[in-house]
Amino acid sequence: MANPFTAIFNMFKSAGESVLGIDIGSSSIKVVQLRKHSGQAILETYGELALGPYSGIEIGRATHLPADKLSEALIDVLRESNTTTKKCGISIPLPSSLVSLIEMPAASDSQLAQMIPIEARKYIPVPITEITLDWWIIPKNDSTSVASQSNQAPSNGLEVIPKVDVLVVAIHNEAINKYQDIIRKTAIDSSFFEIEIFSTMRAVLTEENSTVMIVDFGAGSTKLYIIDQGIIRVSHTINRGSQDITLAMSHSLNISIAEAENLKRTSGLSYKKDGTNVAQTMSATLNFVFSEANRVLLNFERRYNRPIANVVLSGGGINLKGFVEAAAAGFQAPILIADPFKKLQAPAFLDPVLKGAGPEFAVAIGIALRRLQETE
Ligand SMILES: Nc1ncnc2c1ncn2[C@@H]1O[C@H](COP(=O)(O)OP(=O)(O)OP(=O)(O)O)[C@@H](O)[C@H]1O
């Protein structure tokens, strides 16, 4: 098949270096190749490969593959997508990590570097030797209130200790070792690992998004992130994803998983068959996800006294026909659909295709954008 991007490659031959974003999802690997030209991120190529066949299971299902199989699949998708560079970044799945927001006394960076690992132990249920820790001090939204806090003499004579919020991220060393192994086996040049939350945020958020909940409806799980003024406040994983709809259909209709996956993709939520309650079975997974997400949403609103303006939908699972309508009725805030390709320059004729593919590629695009920033 002729590569529709060849023309773009030629047009921007003199432009900057190409970079790759790689997202190893539970059901498929996604890759996106970008290049910078006149300050714009240009889409050069992208592609996806289902992992099921590498694990002896159906397309669309979540897998747990070892590094050598993942490397094999990654080599295949890089070749099939006509990528031309090894420079990349890789996302780490949220389930391999733990994100907590903790409050610390305001101290110097070096003091915090000593204090945070000790404090983090209270929040992280695995031995500190099994994880790699990273953290960010969250800037206060209202800098004047911090200044007044530290300058004002408190009326009761007690000293007010200023506090800072710190976002602590722990990644299992096992996951890091596995990804390093994949990099070695694939012979790619990855300069960072990034937890998929941050990649998704970079890819889907726009200037107008003040307080939003991002919902990534993947194959194996659904990930929720609440972002307030560009800062992540909540992250939560729901152990249900689009594969649960397939499995329920297969069970309820007594058909193979491959047939059910096919039926899910072609008919969507409107599928009806006399004498079965398959529509209800499909909705059960969605209703579980919606009610759990609404619980997280309402908890946030209550705790921070701030309304969620929008729910941004991402992940391949939202391509289910009828999903957007169901989500509009099911969520307690107006919905938006992630459109990460909008951040990239691409030929206009591809617009409809890219709009449809966007939710699936959000993580890979976010990674590629970060790697592109590094080349500046
Ligand atoms: N057109 C479609 N209709 C219904 N479901 C779809 C469609 N396209 C993809 N899916 C479903 O979306 C899921 C894949 O989504 P995605 O690629 O976001 O998951 P993933 O990143 O591999 O998984 P995870 O994020 O859970 O690790 C699969 O379960 C697949 O069946």
Ligand SMILES: [Mg+2]
């Ligand atoms: Mg995913």
